Amino acid sequence: MAEAVVSFVLESVRDFTNQQAKFLSGVSRQVEVAQNELQLMQGFLKDADARQGQDETVRIWVAKIRDAAYDLEDVIQTYGLKVVSKKKKRGLRNVLKRFACIFKEGVHLHQIGAEIENITTKISALRSSLQSYNIKEIRDRDSSGGESSLQLHERQGLLRRSYSHVVERDVVGLENNVEGLVMNLVKDENLHQVVSIWGMGGLGKTTLARQLYHHKKVRHHFRGFAWVCVSQRCQVRNVWEGILFKLISATKEQKQEIKEMTYDEIAKKLFRVMEEMRCLVILDDIWSIGTWNLLKVAFPNVKTESTILLTTRNHAVALLPYRNVFLHELQPLNENESWELLVKKAIPAKAEIDLGMYRDLGRKMLQYCKGLPLAIIVLAGILARKNSIREWERVYENVHEYISRGIGHEEEYGGVSRVLALSYDDLPYYLKPCFLYLGHYPEDSEFLVSKLTKLWVAEGLISLRQQRHGSRETMEDIARDWLSELVERCLVQVGTSGSTGTIKGCRIHDLVRDMCLLKAKEESFLQINNSLQEMR
Structure with a gap:
């Protein structure tokens, strides 16, 4: 992410020096030289970022560039803010103090200038070592992958309108799965109290469960419905409460009453509701036998008309629940289904192109996806932005290089x-x-869009430089555009929507999150405290 860091530091320093120009006049020359060095470095960072996973020495080089950029930003902003705070002081006493400290301030100014020059020397030395690492300069029309600034902003405006309502996802290869499971769920005689959908991550277990949950026949057959996400670190009481709230459509008063119940009382109430009412409870993403053993205490262990449907990637969990469990193993998509899904996601329906030109390349790339819908959708998110066969070839070359x-x-x-x-x-x-x-x-977890965009702005991740010319967009508007772009690239999934169809919540798939954490660790971007996660 050195390219991103250097770009943001350059922008941050440029904005700060423009705002505080008169206070930074004493070191303006050093700041300008440092900026020029970073700008000269920018063209090489895309290649360096792409190669750091392959070469440990390149990874160290990238880390040094990233650290130097951060150091430059810290030195300039710290000095600028100190000067500004002193200039704002008023009164005779402070005026006398200022005269008394002129010499000391001059020495301090010299030290700051020397620090900036030292950082600049480091950056220059790193740039001089480029040849030894065989890092090449890559010049794009811009850093967004070839789009002009105007095209980017026009598309972002369209995204805001396109995602103002929930768009039905393209589903491929699940038709037979849905049909067979629906027949099993709506039988008059409930032969299976537990239905387990089993398969590896990214295979579409949650998508299949969602298709069943909203199916007309299923909605007609059951009286109560509840969907809860279990995950690796679930809190049993929270899961039980979530199920109860949904099964009885709890009022505010009922929710408060449930929250005041003891552990045993809430387990007995849930047991009784599922025993007396025909319910469908979906437990999405159970990871371990231990988690199931804790949860099952509140579920009927006698024959009832209720059904529990769980999804898991753990075969032992899928078989464990009850002796009358129905196990459904979800299979990867076949070659034709994989291509169908890629086309639906990567190529607009109205696009007038010869699919034959793209088919061979697409099928070669799909071999690496192993029939997993998640991988295919993410690959489609990359290809959807490539408008020529040459760009598809470049993506294939990159995929092949990653595999090798x-x-x-x-x-x-x-x-x-x-x-x-x-x-x-x-x-x-x-x-x-x-x-x-x-x-x-x-x-x-599902994160609120309104809160996320504010956090992005507060963390300094959003810049008005991405604003359309003549536009009155706020930083939060731009943040929403950027979130929409991540949705379009299939890295973020739409969650809850408002009554008008606007997106209120989003989430990321756990495999995408694993990749996100791996990259964040590599880039020293954030650290995850497991003890905090356990306190959810």
């Missing part, structure tokens, strides 16, 4: 992890820190 490097820490998800990593590298510089910021949200 062996990037990816799990053999099972090796190719998939590399496709996800490529989707990160394909982000324009301004989106990378915004995406990495999402890693601090707990697994399977």
